C-alpha cells in the first residue's frame with residue numbers, strides 16, 4: 371500500500387558524521403557486497419568487467435571541496451561551527467566526504483507516487499522498502515526522490531534501494547553486535563551510527579542533539595529520518611592551542627653507561 | 639531529465655486522442671440540446687457541436703489513445719506486470735491515470751456498440767425501409783447523451799492525472815510549476831480539435847460545418863502558445879539548487895565537487911543528468927511554437943479565407959501540430975532539472 375502508515379514512534383535510521391568520514395568508500399563496498407547476497411539482492415552489474423560497468427549501489431560517497439569565502443550564502447543558518455568569523459587569520463579550506471543513501475523519510479514522496487504498492491514504508495520502524503515482486507519498473511519513485519537514493523536495476527528491470535539492512539538488524543542468526551547495517555559495521559572511522567531516531571534518549575538522538583545534526587533539503591517536506599553531523603570547527607592560527615616548547619630535555623642520569631659517555635663526548 | 643521516446647509518444651498521442659474524445663463526448667452530451675435550441679431560436683444548426691460527430695474522428699482518436707498507452711508500456715522495466723499499476727489510486731497520480739485511461743474505454747465501447755446496432759437496423763430495413771430509431775441507440779437519446787458525458791469526463795480526468803504525475807514531483811522544479819496542469823489540459827484539447835478538424839472531412843458537407851473546430855483551433859492555439867510562453871518565463875526565473883545547499887553545508891562557504899562517487903555514468907546521471915544547451919533550447923522553443931501552434935492556426939485562418947483549399951489545410955495543420963507537440967514535449971523533459979544533480983554539481 372503506498373498510502374503512508376500512521377507515524378510510528380520508532381524511526382530507525384543512520385547518523386553520518388561528516389567530521390570523521392574520510393571518504394574511503396568502505397561503507398559503499400560493504401553495502402554492495404552484503405546486499406548482493408542478502409535478501410534484497412542480487413545487485414547485478416551490466417558490463418561488470420568491461421570498460422563501462424553500470425549497476426546499482428545503495429550508497430554512494432561524494433567528495434567535496436569547501437572554500438570558505440565571501441560568497442557565504444546569505445541568511446544560511448550557521449549550523450555548524452565553521453571557522454570563527456571574527457578571526458583575522460585566513461580561513462582554511464575543507465574537504466568533506468559525503469556518503470549519500472536513502473534517508474528513510476517520514477513523508478517519502480517516493481512511496482506515495484508508486485502506482486503498484488511495490489514501494490512502502492514499514493509501520494513498525496519506518497524503513498522504506500521496495501517489493502521486487504510487485505515493482506513494474508516505472509521509475510516514478512526515482513524521479514520523486516530528491517536525494518538520489520533509488521536506482522533501477524538494468525539487469526532486473528526493477529527498482530532497488532537501501533534497505534537499512536533489514537535482513538541484518540533483525541537477523542537472529544547473527545551475533546547481537548553484528549545486527550547493524552553492513553555500512554555501519556564496515557566504517558573504519560566510526561563515522562556511521564545506527565539507531566532509533568524516534569527515541570530522544572537513544573545514543574544516536576543524543577549524538578544529533580550534541581553535534582547539531584541536520585536533515586538534508588528539508589524544503590521538500592519529505593522529513594528525512596537520517597541525520598548528518600557537520601564538520602567540527604577547524605583550527606586556524608588564531609584559535610590554535612599554543613605550540614609545545616621546542617627544546618627537549620634529556621635526563622642524563624637515566625641513560626645507560628655507554629650512551630652517557632657518548633652524550634658527554636658529543637656535548638663537548 | 640532525459641526525454642524518453644516512449645513517454646513522449648504516450649503523452650503527445652494519448653493527449654491528442656483523449657482531447658478528441660473529450661470534444662466528441664461533449665458533442666454527444668450537449669449536441670441535442672443545442673440542436674433543439676437552434677431550432678427554437680433560429681441560430682443556424684451548423685454551429686451546433688453535434689456537427690463534430692464523425693466515426694473517422696473518434697476511431698483515429700482511438701488509434702492515438704491506444705498507441706500512446708502501448709508506448710507507455712515500453713517505458714516499464716516489467717511491462718507484463720503493468721496491471722498492478724491500477725491498484726494504488728488512493729495515493730498515486732500514475733495509478734489514477736491508469737484507472738481513468740482504461741475506464742474511459744467503457745463509454746467508448748458502448749457507444750461503438752450503439753453505432754453497430756444502428757447500422758444493423760439500417761441494413762435490415764433495406765434501402766427503402768424506414769428505421770424506427772429506438773431511444774437506446776439513437777444519437778440524441780438519453781443513453782447516448784450519458785455515455786457522451788462519461789466519455790468527456792473520463793478523457794478530461796485522464797489528461798488531468800497525466801499532468802499531475804509531473805506537476806506533483808517536487809524535486810523537479812520545472813514540473814512542479816503552476817502552468818503545467820493548465821498547459822497539459824489545453825494542449826490536449828487543442829490536439830483533439832486539430833484531429834477532429836482533420837477527420838471531419840465529409841465531401842457532402844460544406845466546409846462551413848466545421849467552423850467551430852476551425853475557430854477552436856485558432857483560439858486554442860493562441861491560448862496554448864501564451865501558456866507555454868508563460869511557463870518558459872516562469873522556469874527561466876527559477877534558481878537551481880546549489881551543491882552546498884544539497885549537502886546542507888552552504889554556511890561553510892562555496893561547495894564544489896572534488897571527486898565523483900563513481901567513475902562511469904550511473905542510472906542517476908544518465909536519467910536525470912540530461913543537459914540541454916541554452917542556445918538550443920531557445921531555438922527549439924521557437925520551433926515548437928511555430929510548428930505546434932502558429933502554422934496550424936495560420937492554416938485554419940487560410941481555410942476561412944480560401945475555403946477551396948479545404949481539407950488539405952486541416953491535414954497539414956494536424957501534421958504540423960503533431961510534430962510541434964513532440965518538440966514541445968521533448969523540451970518539457972530536456973529543460974527540467976532534477977534536484978539530485980546538485981549532489982553532482984551539474
Ligand code: SF4
Nearest residue numbers: 472473475478480515
Ligand atoms: S531518501 Fe528518497 S528513497 Fe529514501 S525515503 Fe526519502 S524520498 Fe524515499
Ligand code: SF4
Nearest residue numbers: 484505506508509511
Ligand atoms: S519503479 Fe517500482 S517501486 Fe518505483 S514507483 Fe514504479 S512500481 Fe513503484
